[in-house]
Amino acid sequence: MSDIRLHWDNKDLTLRAAGALAYTWVGPNDGELKSAGLMGLSQQLPSRRSNTLVVGDGIDALLALDGTSDTLADKVRLVYIDPPFNTSADVHCYNDAMDRSMWLSMLRDRLVALRPHLSADASVWVHLDDSEVHRARLVMDEVFGEQAFVSSVIWQKKDTRDSRAAFSNNHDTILVYAPSGPRKWKVSRNLLAQGTAHLDNKDNDPRGPWSDAPFTAPGFRAAQQYPITTPSGKVLKPPRGRSWYATEATYLNLLADDRIWFPKNGSGSPRIKLFSEQLRGLVPFTVWGTSETGTNDNAKRHLMTLFPDKQVFDTPKPEELLERIIHIASKPGELIVDLFGGSGTTAAVAHKMRRRWLLVERNVQTVYDFTLPRLHAVINGADTAGVSGVTNWKGGGSFEIAYAPPSFGEPLSKKELSRVKALHEQFNDCEALLVAS
């Protein structure tokens, strides 16, 4: 295979966070890149058992955690990142107009830093729009290998039309890579649950409603070519070029267990009865619509109910979208990482779905206004919207919060850090009161 790579300025340098919002290029002669450490902002330091919110840059957080805690001792099963898309637009809360070379290095360096922490069955989901997605795919090919590409998911982010534009853009793209490759990863990914609305109980089976499927399989298999006599007395053979679904012995067991259904008053071809627990789930489509995975506006409304006094940014992701990703790509107890945390959707949903999570957010004001109070609302059961219903979420659990100072530039002031710390403590006190009442 030919080796085609994307070139960009300063590609051979490393990009590091500098100060609160900027970045700087670092060359091989600039000395060793060392973590500036990790500062605990809660009573306990993050650990292998905790969920963790780190205030700081993603790479600084990974380096700091590596050096000072065993938070990442368990491998990461799922990475979901929703970085600034580089739309050049003026976005409230973060910089979305980066120099393109810096943006590409920013993405590459974070993926490279995450790579050693991934489990054998991990997947990495990168959420973008048309601004950079085509370049990002080449970057991901370079970091994980082309063979690791699983899919690009088209997520319909809105259902309103912009009549001023050439095209009313209503989708984002989520690039899905699995370092083990799609064939291996498929074995461990979860199918989507099938609804049960289509189940019926045509014969009043005491085991409950069922759906049915033809009792045939493609191809000719000698052991599955026997005559079946229908209740009306017709003798049937499998259709030409097909076989019965199972051998005669299995068929007779299923028949005795009342698992075979003959339509047309007992004269039709046999069908197998499938009760809800026997239904195989659905393989996910690559196009995800608003009715199942929500819109940016749904996510905004959710945040506005939690924070009626705050100006909410335009592109939070809905919990329904994260619920689907987390369902497909992980199991309860496994570790999920998001290095561009924003309002904390990934952590909120991971928590409600009983996964472990590590979330990093660089903008301290976002942490103060949204991420921290939202995650506390999840823990104390005050967040009843989003996927709280489908996950039967009533509250519980905890998380630790820490600060990873930038390796270059000015760290956050003591005043800002104590503000975050005090807010966390204030919520913890409220939770103690809630538990006692």
Ligand SMILES: C[S@@+](CC[C@H](N)C(=O)[O-])C[C@H]1O[C@@H](n2cnc3c(N)ncnc32)[C@H](O)[C@@H]1O
């Ligand atoms: C598109 S938003 C993420 C929204 C999030 N998925 C949600 O649903 O709320 C991107 C976030 O990444 C943060 N960010 C940008 N650069 C970062 C960096 N280097 N490290 C950590 N966070 C960063 C921004 O402050 C912003 O909150």
